[in-house]
Amino acid sequence: MNYENIYIEEENNIATITINRPKKLNALNKRTISELHTAFKELDEDDEIQVIIITGSGEKAFVAGADISEFADFSVKEGRKLAAEGQEILFDFVENLSTPVIAAVNGFALGGGLELAMSSHFRIASDNAKMGLPEVSLGVIPGYGGTQRLPQLVGKGRAMEIIMTAGMITADQALQYGLVNHVVSQEELLPLSLKIASRISNNSPVAIKYAIKAVNAGFKYDVNGYATEIDAFGTCFGTNDFKEGTSAFLEKRKADFPGS
Template identity: 55%
Template structure:
């Protein structure tokens, strides 16, 4: 599968999806979102892929927002459909994936770019990263999950401050408020993302998928019940039997995702 706006690279069980519009600071447009849907769907369906790392080409930007030029032709219905389609085809697809997805934020992650990073399960950033949601400067609000995911990560007050002021956070500030979990120099960003992903991939794939689903249910009315349900289901997996046997036999587990 070939793409115009993405580069796809494999390293072992890790699939890199690189947004490759460096001259446009990797801004999201309709074509890029469509390609992301195809690339992500293929990665999640590929048994040889254990996890995905998303990043942007170059050192200046992860994704510096959406392609604003296309907004002028949209009315209320068009804007609603733009948001709904993005949620369904890309952002929620990532958030609810059964395989781990890490955002390696290299430079600017603004608007839809930050929303893309927030849809990922884990975010790490380079020291030069700048993150923000500037939509109110355009007379808009975040439309790809930003108003929902940002409060979960940084708290309601900080989220409202970021959204209403449109101010950017530095990488250090993002780390302090919990928006990212690690900050590193730009040259170490992908190696660190890879190291983190390899550690995750050494664990049970069945348990990782269940953990993602359970954490996604956090804060909902059925969150605790979902955890109970998924915990119980783990007892029916080969991974659980292997993990317990390995622990009792004092050896490393060899999980098969069964």
């Protein structure tokens, strides 16, 4: 597919998706959301790709929110449809992707940008990053999962404060709150993301897929996370990756996982 608002680079089984709307601070519009869905789907189906990194172009912003001009005149029905479709095709889709997704947050991650970062499996931030959910300052609330994922990551009280003040927190605060895993300089952001992605890619992609599923299950009100873990654990025993991993361990050699 020919992309207008994103570009993809692939190297050593790692794909990096860069949102490329620098004049709009990489804001998410309908086309960008659609392109991201297609990119994530195609990369997830590519057996060669074992980790995906998502970032924004330039030094100012990861994603500075949604493109407000697209929905400023929406009705109640249209607003509900916007949130429902966005969650389905991008934010929930990314969270439940079988391939690990790392958000490399450079600069502003606001509104839909922070929601995209929170949908990723974990986050690394540059030291100039600033994060927030400013939607209430526009008379609306976060609609792409922000009211649900932020409390899961930082706790209810901190999430309430961040959402209700519509303010921004720094990268260091985000690290303290557990919203991001690491904070580094902008120059170190992608190298560290690639280094961690490389470590992930050494492990069984099948086991990682089931680990993602089991961890996510623990945050769903209608799913028994422990039961999901038990089932996934047992399923792993029937995979070629399990056979290779245990054989390699017993033979004192590095595993070469087939990914099946």
